[in-house]
Amino acid sequence: MSISGFTSPWWLLFLVVVAAIAAGYVLVQRRRLSNTLRFTNFELLEKVAPDRPGRARHIPVALLLAGLVFLTVALAGPTAEQRVPRNRATVVAVIDVSLSMEATDVAPSRLAAAQEAAKQFADDLTPGINLGLVAFSGTASVLVSPTTNREATKTAIDHLQLSERTATGEAIFTAMQSIDTLSAVLGGSDQAPPARIVLLSDGKQTVPESPDDPRGGFTAARQAAEKGIPVSTISFGTSTGTVTIEDERIPVPVDDPSLKEIANLSGGSFFTASSLEELEDAYNTLEEQIGFETTRGDASRPWLMLGALSVAAGLVFAMVLRQRLP
Template identity: 60%
Template structure:
């Protein structure tokens, strides 16, 4: 993509210079053959110099082409940190998060990864934290001070039940509140919900109920908020409650559907270890914390063209004792 493609018309001038150079060389050779003694000319003309005498002009031609392309304004996509965005980190703290299938426990690993994510997230992003079990708790409202989230993650407390929908609704409310302070939804920066959970919603029984997870995801779509979900744990996870071992397998299907029902831009991830969870957060950080913009990319063309022009000048002085 070029910003000013009409500058490429200057390549016609370069082509004309090449044509003129060839014409002059042919005229010069014809004149030399016409008036010179060929035997004497061959004996006094250095063969090596004659063989390479056109190289400087060839290099200069390439340099002019590169500089012409630079004038045309080549464009390139690049990732730049977002100046503004809102991210709500929503973490499941139901009792099943105490399972040890992820060392040392699901919740401990989730805390470690969440703190790393918060500490490394792009500085211009407003980050908030919500935990949920049977009810949601807003631990940090969206703020560019990410240390607040890092500190709050250590305060996560396990509780009964899993109300995934309530966690999403709470995140949407925090986003709505911030947007109203920033001039409304139209003027507000893009928002994203990152939901980490390890199991199926238990409150309400049906995720399509008015306060269910699927209903909350549809509301996120209405508000143009994508949801990236992380299914954390394994299918063999168990937790001990009152001396009884209870299976707590992850529920990939429902978490995947939540991301699909919300606004476009969310993704579904699975993680069964701290290393995998860190990799997921790293991917999300790249997706959420940066944006792709198209800008000027003429610098490499100018640099290469200038270097070749200097090389052509040096070669001409060395080989021909004059500039091309």
């Protein structure tokens, strides 16, 4: 741990005192040995000198010195990175409800699987996070403004309805507007909690035709990056999905490249899922990323425990080996 990892690093100077005690102990032991060797009558020495435990006699002092080292480190206030649940954050789940989500390549259907996984995501997300819901097809609408009320979000997920076309850009713009509204309520961008958009889709944007259009997905992703709002995308489905529209079977393969580019442009993460299990894994990963933050916190407790145990062990060894304290 670097010196910057301590809140009171000057306490580490006490290690000099510990080193001096250790050096003093070594000198005392050598002096005792030197005085002992002055006896020339070893037979008499064996009779008058008590039995000594040999090298084991150094164990108590070694343990006590180790305890002093551990306690000194604890006094210096060591810190370490810790993962703690977020108390303030905003997440907007964006779900594609275009007709391609009716495909059954993911059982029982893409939409049904997405609904189940999204509700589980809502349940598992850290309670202090505001969760909103946006659904999109040819247009996008806010079904639930960001809130800590998970039941409202899950109820809205259960009532998702399919419609024609896919306006990915509009979905992202709508989600950002929802985040901006909450930020204004909470006191402006300076006091607003961190935010993220989680977008699940299975197909290529169809409205407008180009993702670089002013209302396109890539344009929205760039604006999200400027606002500091990562857009994590989940490409859900397989390359063999089909839907039947007016008795015509139409292929609806997933479009990984565009969703990956949206994640890259906005600074988010990209996931692929071709089953309910893979989708749940993707959401679980996002929960870890979103629901927790890394902070530096106090890490002195382990050092205090080691110090106390070492000192206690040193005293026990002293009494067992020498029938007295060192």
